[in-house]
Amino acid sequence: MLSGTQLSDGMRSVFVELLVHGPLSRAEAARRLDLSPSALTKLTKPLLESGFLLRQPVGDRGALGRPSQPLAVDPSRAALIGIKLTEDELFAVRTDLRAETQSELRRPLASHDVDDIVTCIREVVRELNGPGTAAAVVGISLAGTASGGDPVVPTSPFLGWRNVPLGNLVAEATGIPTVVENDVRALTAAQQWFGAGVGRSSFALVTVGAGLGCGLVIGDRLVRGAGRGTGLVGHMAIHDSGPLCEMGHRGCARAYASSAAIRRAVSGILDRPELTFEACLALAAEGQPAARRIFEDAGRALGQVVATVANITGLELVILSGEAVAMYDVCADAFDAALAAHTHWTSTPVDVVIKPFTFNEWARGAAVIALQHRILGSGA
Amino acid sequence: MLSGTQLSDGMRSVFVELLVHGPLSRAEAARRLDLSPSALTKLTKPLLESGFLLRQPVGDRGALGRPSQPLAVDPSRAALIGIKLTEDELFAVRTDLRAETQSELRRPLASHDVDDIVTCIREVVRELNGPGTAAAVVGISLAGTASGGDPVVPTSPFLGWRNVPLGNLVAEATGIPTVVENDVRALTAAQQWFGAGVGRSSFALVTVGAGLGCGLVIGDRLVRGAGRGTGLVGHMAIHDSGPLCEMGHRGCARAYASSAAIRRAVSGILDRPELTFEACLALAAEGQPAARRIFEDAGRALGQVVATVANITGLELVILSGEAVAMYDVCADAFDAALAAHTHWTSTPVDVVIKPFTFNEWARGAAVIALQHRILGSGA
Incomplete structure (x- = not known):
């Protein structure tokens, strides 16, 4: 998945449920996912071991008086980078796994030349990553017909591009898996997982x-x-x-x-x-x-x-x-x-x-669509 | 399922694939469903035994010169009844599993009284079934907000109904599981499985x-x-x-x-x-x-x-x-x-x-939506 962990379909469902709706008690998680308590335990074990899930230290006391320990995704376990390209500027954020912004920046685009823009993205990613752990995924959003599973941008009217393999170029330049998506769909994905949706x-x-x-x-x-x-x-x-x-x-x-x-x-x-x-x-x-x-x-x-x-x-x-x-x-x-x-x-x-609009929202959407795509695959 | 056969998710997928796209060679069916040959064999065995699937007797010769036996759903294995209610008339068909019409009839509606209409439907179903095997499912379609999994018709402007539990009433009157659905969605389902869709x-x-x-x-x-x-x-x-x-x-x-x-x-x-x-x-x-x-x-x-x-x-x-x-x-x-x-x-x-329109198309749609619902459940 985000750092090479192999996820079964069941583990993926548990992870997404807790990412979007967590923290949840084990009973609530099992109910929402229609799983038996033992099936849930089996699915959460590798996620707890790899640090993607946490037992929340303080929980309500359960019916038997034992402290329950709600499960939650550790949002700091991996980072995401989202980038929105406009006609003349690039907006970028680095976020945690729940798309909370950790740092952000913007750069003017010197030209619409593909190599120039890939170079600019590489530098932005380097700067956002800093000396720490690299982000697990880069999402890039732009107006046009780009769509999730395909690294190629078929048409981008603002940039004058046709069939530009932007996803592959950025992945090669940064060494980080990269997802390219239409900007409005990316913004919608952020609302779906972490917003009013x-x-x-x-x-x-x-x-x-x-x-x-x-x-x-x-x-x-x-x-x-x-x-x-x-x-x-x-x-x-x-x-x-x-x-x-x-x-x-x-x-x-x-x-x-x-x-x-x-x-x-x-x-x-x-x-x-x-x-x-x-x-x-x-x-x-x-x-x-x-x-x-x-x-x-x-x-x-x-x-x-x-x-x-x-x-x-x-x-x-x-x-x-x-x-x-x-x-x-x-x-x-x-x-x-x-x-x-x-x-x-x-x-x-x-x-x-x-929903009042904030300046970095488009870039945050790009981070979320990349996360969805990494977790759910092309069916994201 | 249609006559009490318990279907696993895998069997259901095989059945639907062959119903909609069949006949298919075993190799093609396995490829489309992303199954190994042995997994496909395991899933098709109970469907063959219960008569829902047939091996087509004459097939093309495979690469090794052995005759292949394409798999297909036996459309005669079960029958469906579809009924469309309009403001003043009822249209009904009995079809096979691939929604081919076997018989059809129409009746004027004497009133919009729910009991009268249920009685009329019971008689129509009896007549269409004749002395043979009863249909496996009844589908009823009408204008309004009816929707698949719910036996209650919330609103039907033409009939002046509000919250009429039509599905349950017809199921009780006929002894056949009954599905109620918006008429346009029912027609769309017929195109999805057996038409241009x-x-x-x-x-x-x-x-x-x-x-x-x-x-x-x-x-x-x-x-x-x-x-x-x-x-x-x-x-x-x-x-x-x-x-x-x-x-x-x-x-x-x-x-x-x-x-x-x-x-x-x-x-x-x-x-x-x-x-x-x-x-x-x-x-x-x-x-x-x-x-x-x-x-x-x-x-x-x-x-x-x-x-x-x-x-x-x-x-x-x-x-x-x-x-x-x-x-x-x-x-x-x-x-x-x-x-x-x-x-x-x-x-x-x-x-x-x-798509040129034929007289019994609405009723045929009702039969297909009932079939979809019976096979796929409320997620149909």
């Missing part, structure tokens, strides 16, 4: 920022699609007399709700080209009528996107996040109204939780 | 008729949703200056593409209230300009629905079917254009196959 069999993560993204977990599995991309909600048709997007679609979701579109619209109508997205949001929050209306239109578009995804897939939960998710504060009513209006009439609006 | 890990079945429906298979599993319904594409917003649907939505998919909406539109513009949907279709096929335009608008709406489903879920294939699917002939160009226009620009339009 824990305990949910089906949910979507909808992101709003420079573009719109959507990752799906259905039946406890991250949806990877058949090489065609998944969660491509950015250009969903919203209103056929709406604003144009960069691709010439009139009134698509991105034309209403991406941070770039909102900035263009607010700065345009107010004739203030210097306004940033954050400044536009501040104006809307202060009640400037045009800014407010533009954010409300964005909220309506997002509500329709979320309702459409939920109508089709029957999700339990939608997590709304991304760099621009703070916009929700000024458009919640419009969002909720559109969500209700577009939810199929036989159903009720899907639960929505807002 | 065979060998496809992810696909959708989009139906067009009195309403629009959508069943999803993702990662080889039928998507059941979290009690909220899935594939609810009927009221997807298409054009905000379009016609109204019955629920007051302007320009939703159903307002364009359901057979009722098309009939209303064509008969209205031509001032010929007597026109049936089929007559409207004939007019469009003959080139009547208004009828043609209305069908083209319907095709465009369907193309947008299919593209949106594919963009979100990343499917390999969409199967288009339903009572009104013959409309595709007069609106294929409009459908294809809308599918291309609404497919995300980084992707290519999903493959679409048209």
Whole structure:
């Protein structure tokens, strides 16, 4: 597994259950995994011996008055490195096994040349590892059609790449197994194991920022699609007399709700080209009528996107996040109204939780998807 | 299993593989299931002894010149009954294990009273079984939120039911295990095991008729949703200056593409209230300009629905079917254009196959979903 330990399917299930839901008493772990106490003991023994599991020193007293010792994964037993590539920058984190960030850094990308970027990644990995134990796995996430088991990036529009074997190049340069994945799916994996998706069999993560993204977990599995991309909600048709997007679609979701579109619209109508997205949001929050209306239109578009995804897939939960998710504060009513209006009439609006976005979240997602892939294999 | 045989997980996998993909040589079956020849022999032995599997008498000669004997499920080893309930009628089939129809019938529903309908189903089952061996399972499909493992129908808008324990009532009345399922999911199950979905890990079945429906298979599993319904594409917003649907939505998919909406539109513009949907279709096929335009608008709406489903879920294939699917002939160009226009620009339009609809298809779907559920359990 993470450092050469051979895992049976049973050991893998125990490890993942305790990683995601732990600490758990032995009785609770056995119940959740539908195992007898002796089968659980047999499966946990090698994991305890190799240090991946710990007996928590202080536990509640059990029914017979004996101290129970809940089992938990030792998050410090191995480290992960996650890297997010954007058009002009690289964000990286080193985390523990539960994706808690230990250190982080960012680097500008000097070029889109593959060798340059691999060299940059090698140096970043070296710096994050420091003199201590190397991370067990490197995850790299980027926009495009990259997908888990495949070390090749088929297309990356921002970097102008086609069929770049990035996973193999980084693994060779660093000596560490490397997983490459679409960035929104990676972010979704972090929510699945260590975020608002824990305990949910089906949910979507909808992101709003420079573009719109959507990752799906259905039946406890991250949806990877058949090489065609998944969660491509950015250009969903919203209103056929709406604003144009960069691709010439009139009134698509991105034309209403991406941070770039909102900035263009607010700065345009107010004739203030210097306004940033954050400044536009501040104006809307202060009640400037045009800014407010533009954010409300964005909220309506997002509500329709979320309702459409939920109508089709029957999700339990939608997590709304991304760099621009703070916009929700000024458009919640419009969002909720559109969500209700577009939810199929036989159903009720899907639960929505807002997850404030933090700077290193994309890189953390890359670390988690690499961990999932290492533990679960290509079926991750 | 179907007649009390206890199946291990391994036997179940062998049986399903041969049912869906058979006949297969032993070598091919072992390869597909990732089993050693001896493991396969061990798993097939009880299935051969109980008559569920057959050695096909004539096989190709193997590499060593010995005759190979491909393995296949004996489709006559057990029978299935499938029943579709509509607002005013019941359609029923008896099929073999591969869902080939052996006999079929239809009955008007005298009322929506639960006891009356259970009595009607009991008589239909008795008639279809005749004097021979009773079917191993009864599947019942209907519009609404019914779902596989649960014998209770939570809501059925057409029948005006809430929380009716239909599965248990029919099982008691007939003495045969009974499964109740949403009709579109049942139809999708038939495509998954015995139709255009065979060998496809992810696909959708989009139906067009009195309403629009959508069943999803993702990662080889039928998507059941979290009690909220899935594939609810009927009221997807298409054009905000379009016609109204019955629920007051302007320009939703159903307002364009359901057979009722098309009939209303064509008969209205031509001032010929007597026109049936089929007559409207004939007019469009003959080139009547208004009828043609209305069908083209319907095709465009369907193309947008299919593209949106594919963009979100990343499917390999969409199967288009339903009572009104013959409309595709007069609106294929409009459908294809809308599918291309609404497919995300980084992707290519999903493959679409048209499946002509046959009268007993819904009932056959009910038989297959019952079979899946009996074999695979609630995870079907």
